[in-house]
Amino acid sequence: MRKESGIISLLKERANCKTCNLSNLCLPVGISEGDVDKLDSIVHRNTPYHRGDLLYKQGDRFRGLYVVKSGSVKSYYEDREGLEHVVGFFLPGEIIGLEAIHSGCYNCTATVLETTSVCEVPFEQLEQLTEEIPGLQHQLLRLLSKEVHNDCGMVALLGNNSAEQRVAAFLVSLSSRHHSRGLSSREFNLSMSRAEIASYLGLAVETVSRTFSRFQEKNLLMVERKNIQLLDINALSDIGGQCSTELHQRSGRRHA
Amino acid sequence: MRKESGIISLLKERANCKTCNLSNLCLPVGISEGDVDKLDSIVHRNTPYHRGDLLYKQGDRFRGLYVVKSGSVKSYYEDREGLEHVVGFFLPGEIIGLEAIHSGCYNCTATVLETTSVCEVPFEQLEQLTEEIPGLQHQLLRLLSKEVHNDCGMVALLGNNSAEQRVAAFLVSLSSRHHSRGLSSREFNLSMSRAEIASYLGLAVETVSRTFSRFQEKNLLMVERKNIQLLDINALSDIGGQCSTELHQRSGRRHA
DNA sequence: CGTAGTGTTGAGTTTATTCAATGTCGGTGG
DNA sequence: CCACCGACATTGAATAAACTCAACACTACG
Numbered sequence: 001m002r003k004e005s006g007i008i009s010l011l012k013e014r015a016n017c018k019t020c021n022l023s024n025l026c027l028p029v030g031i032s033e034g035d036v037d038k039l040d041s042i043v044h045r046n047t048p049y050h051r052g053d054l055l056y057k058q059g060d061r062f063r064g065l066y067v068v069k070s071g072s073v074k075s076y077y078e079d080r081e082g083l084e085h086v087v088g089f090f091l092p093g094e095i096i097g098l099e100a101i102h103s104g105c106y107n108c109t110a111t112v113l114e115t116t117s118v119c120e121v122p123f124e125q126l127e128q129l130t131e132e133i134p135g136l137q138h139q140l141l142r143l144l145s146k147e148v149h150n151d152c153g154m155v156a157l158l159g160n161n162s163a164e165q166r167v168a169a170f171l172v173s174l175s176s177r178h179h180s181r182g183l184s185s186r187e188f189n190l191s192m193s194r195a196e197i198a199s200y201l202g203l204a205v206e207t208v209s210r211t212f213s214r215f216q217e218k219n220l221l222m223v224e225r226k227n228i229q230l231l232d233i234n235a236l237s238d239i240g241g242q243c244s245t246e247l248h249q250r251s252g253r254r255h256a
Numbered sequence: 257m258r259k260e261s262g263i264i265s266l267l268k269e270r271a272n273c274k275t276c277n278l279s280n281l282c283l284p285v286g287i288s289e290g291d292v293d294k295l296d297s298i299v300h301r302n303t304p305y306h307r308g309d310l311l312y313k314q315g316d317r318f319r320g321l322y323v324v325k326s327g328s329v330k331s332y333y334e335d336r337e338g339l340e341h342v343v344g345f346f347l348p349g350e351i352i353g354l355e356a357i358h359s360g361c362y363n364c365t366a367t368v369l370e371t372t373s374v375c376e377v378p379f380e381q382l383e384q385l386t387e388e389i390p391g392l393q394h395q396l397l398r399l400l401s402k403e404v405h406n407d408c409g410m411v412a413l414l415g416n417n418s419a420e421q422r423v424a425a426f427l428v429s430l431s432s433r434h435h436s437r438g439l440s441s442r443e444f445n446l447s448m449s450r451a452e453i454a455s456y457l458g459l460a461v462e463t464v465s466r467t468f469s470r471f472q473e474k475n476l477l478m479v480e481r482k483n484i485q486l487l488d489i490n491a492l493s494d495i496g497g498q499c500s501t502e503l504h505q506r507s508g509r510r511h512a
Numbered sequence: 513c514g515t516a517g518t519g520t521t522g523a524g525t526t527t528a529t530t531c532a533a534t535g536t537c538g539g540t541g542g
Numbered sequence: 543c544c545a546c547c548g549a550c551a552t553t554g555a556a557t558a559a560a561c562t563c564a565a566c567a568c569t570a571c572g
Binding site for chain 1: 333335336363383386396457458
Binding site for chain 2: 517519520521529
């Protein structure tokens with residue numbers, strides 16, 4: 001078996017594969033196996049991080065992107081009072097640091113939620129590679145665009161107000177993101193704390209907790225600490241509104 | 257005077273210029289005047305749109321990006337009940353449609369708020385030009401990244417909860433965006449209705465209205481229908497929190 | 513001049529928050 | 543091995559914030 005490469009995930013955009021099969025991933029986007037080697041050569045494979053470790057801090061100079069190989073990451077920024085505001089969670093296959101290309105320094109802090117391994121992709125070198133690898137540029141643009149798309153969805157969601165809608169949409173999003181990595185969409189781990197969920201969704205911790213309980217009473221899910229099972233994804237999807245489906249699923253329509 | 261070009265705005269990222277002076281705009285980003293002509297040649301200059309006209313509809317095939325030359329645009333999506341959720345406003349110099357690169361079709365509807373002129377930039381041709389124009393690719397990536405950055409800010413803001421914070425941050429954002437185009441940061445036009453602001457900020461119309469009134473009582477601003485004057489931008493900026501400054505201003509620090 | 517669209521203001525209700533208490537898990541040290 | 547501690551999670555009760563409903567005001571426009 002070949003070394004698994006984080007950059008592959010970067011380019012493939014959640015193809016359905018558990019282990020990184022190169023030809024599966026790159027051919028469909030027009031990148032040959034030879035080119036994959038070039039990509040691989042610029043990627044740093046960091047040793048695993050542990051809960052609380054930082055990938056980068058708010059204000060650090062932009063070095064490159066990070067691709068989650070396993071585990072999960074949150075990104076947040078601190079306001080003047082030192083309060084933390086979570087702006088995103090990243091699961092395997094997802095890319096961190098895209099917002100820093102523009103200003104040349106990271107404007108969030110990225111920290112690891114559990115034992116996590118990531119690849120570091122130096123951005124300058126990646127940009128240079130676009131000259132050698134046809135199709136790479138297009139993939140990068142698509143990647144960025146997708147992030148914009150997801151964020152739009154988040155804005156719409158947070159404008160949706162009700163706590164139930166937000167929590168439901170959040171869960172459906174996690175579910176579909178797990179699914180797109182070939183993992184179970186029904187049962188997974190909440191690597192983030194209730195407080196982190198609350199911060200992300202703009203709710204109080206207690207509200208998140210109560211909403212979980214209410215969903216559980218309605219038999220929509222079963223949750224115990226970090227472990228969660230979605231019993232009725234359709235119902236949750238309905239509660240969450242279009243956001244939860246539209247926005248975090250690639251091409252798929254509604255779960256019918 | 258030379259024909260004004262929307263694509264210039266696209267590349268320059270809000271340099272401080274009222275009229276589009278080509279050399280000002282492009283040289284700093286490493287694009288020569290000759291290359292500007294190439295860019296100009298692919299841009300469609302549409303006749304002005306009027307309030308309510310659509311640039312594109314949710315679901316339309318992605319053709320290209322739109323750059324606002326004058327006027328303003330909102331983008332929103334309709335949920336299953338047909339309710340409108342505003343996800344963004346676009347002022348002169350800003351680019352619309354970035355979220356559609358990924359999926360190949362627009363997932364929001366973009367509509368014009370007042371008499372507005374825009375440029376249409378066919379995306380395929382723009383991508384091809386990156387081969388001829390060095391630096392163009394980098395600018396495109398930065399552009400997308402900036403959008404991600406702004407959206408992150410919006411997510412953080414909407415997680416910030418309080419109506420006052422949201423409205424204040426919104427106004428400061430508009431202010432600084434006007435400022436960066438060389439227009440007054442103190443007094444400008446709210447081309448969007450209260451309902452549109454409310455939808456964008458996830459508030460009720462009445463709450464927006466009341467918040468305006470409260471700010472006015474505190475002498476932070478003067479608002480009458482569409483016309484607004486910010487009397488104390490610092491104070492508003494403080495209320496809005498880091499988001500309002502951090503997130504919508506380029507390199508500048510707080511208004512000191 | 514009257515009407516429709518939009519914005520403001522008030523009163524009551526709903527929702528989510530805050531504050532406080534209690535419960536649960538996981539680790540550490542006696 | 544068990545008791546204890548701290549971090550995290552849940553639940554309840556009181557409070558505060560924003561929402562809904564409803565009335566009214568202003569402007570634009572025919």
